[in-house]
Amino acid sequence: MGRLLLLAFLMFGAATPVPPALRAFSSLHLSNSFSSRPAVAMKYSIHYIQQKVDHFGFNTDKTFKQRYLIADTHWRKDGGSILFYTGNEGDIIWFCNNTVVCQYLKNPNVSDSLLVQNIFQALNVYYNYSGQARCLNISETATSSLGALGWSYQACTEMVMPFCSNGIDDMFEPNSWDLKEFSDDCFRQWGVRPRPYWITTVYGGKNISSHTNIIFSNGELDPWSGGGVTKNVTDTLVAIVIPKGAHHLDLRANTAFDPTTVLLARSLEVRYMKQWIKDFYASLRRKH
Secondary structure: OOEEEEEEOOOOOOOOOOOHHHHHHHHOEOOHHHOOOOOOOOOOEEEEEEEEOOOOOOOOOOEEEEEEEEEOOOOOOOOOEEEEEEOOOOOHHHHHHOOOOOOOOOOOOOOHHHHHHHHHHHHHHHHOOOOOOOEOOOOOOOOOOOOOOHHHHHHOOOOOOOOOEOOOOOOOOOEOOOHHHHHHHHHHHHOOOOOOOHHHHHHOOOOOOOOOOEEEEEEOOOHHHHHOOOOOOEOOEEEEEEOOOOOOHHHOOOOOOOOHHHHHHHHHHHHHHHHHHHHHHHHHHHHO
8 A cells, every 4th residue: 555655844953952071982993894884765845835924823823834744655646645754853864864863872771981872873863864974963953944943932932851960870960840930931041931731731641542553662772751641552553672773763764774673563553553554544445
C-alpha cells in the first residue's frame, strides 16, 4: 500500500542554556576515526504555507512561511493513505536526511577517557549530522538559518516541561526546578508568561482513552522515552518499546545500520496502520 510521507516543521529549534560541565566539549576536535556518517539523502519536494505565529491567543495576527516536505515517490495517488510526520527541534531537511544510531552510550563501565570520547560521539548526532564539521559549537542550539530562540518562545508559552538535576543520578550540575523563576525569565525575554497546565487541559494529559489510532514508539536509547507512553492504553492506543532504538529512528528510512529491533518495530507499526485503514473503510461500507 503506497503512503505519502509529509513532514512539517513546527518547532524552530531548541534553545536552552549549555551546562558548564558540557562546555569543555566545544574544544574537542574530530579525528578521521571519529567522524559521523554523512546524511542519507531521500527524494522529496519542498513547499511552504502561510502559518499563524500564535494559534492560541488573539494578541497578534502575524504569520510566517512554514516549510513542509512531501515524499510521494511510492504514494498511490488514487486513495493512498498519508503518513503525516510533524515536530522536531531542528532543521526539517536534516531531520529528513539524517539517519544515525545512538550506540556510543550503551556501556557505562568504560574508562573516563573513553566515556568522554563516547559522549563526544553522541553529541555528533546533533551537532555534526553531516559528518563535515571539524569541531563542535555546542553553544549553538539550532541551525543558524532558523535562529536559536524559537524553542525558547514555545517553551515559554505552550510546551512547559520542568527540568531538574541533582548531580548524583545524572551528569549535570545540581539545578532545581522553579516555576516562578522560569516564568520571570520568560517574561523578561518574551513578554509572556507560561501556562504550565495548558497542554494537559487541552489534550487530556494521561486521560486519552477516548482517542484512537495512535502509536507511541519509544526508543530505549532516546532520553525522551522516560516521559513516553510505554504501555498500551487501548487496542488502538498502542505502545512500542524499541531496544537499541534512537530518537525517532523508527520513523526514518531503512539503512544497513539499523538494529533488528528497529526493523521489527517498523513492520509492527505498518501492520497497525494497515489494519486501522482497513477498519476505517470497512466501517464506511457498513454505513452505506
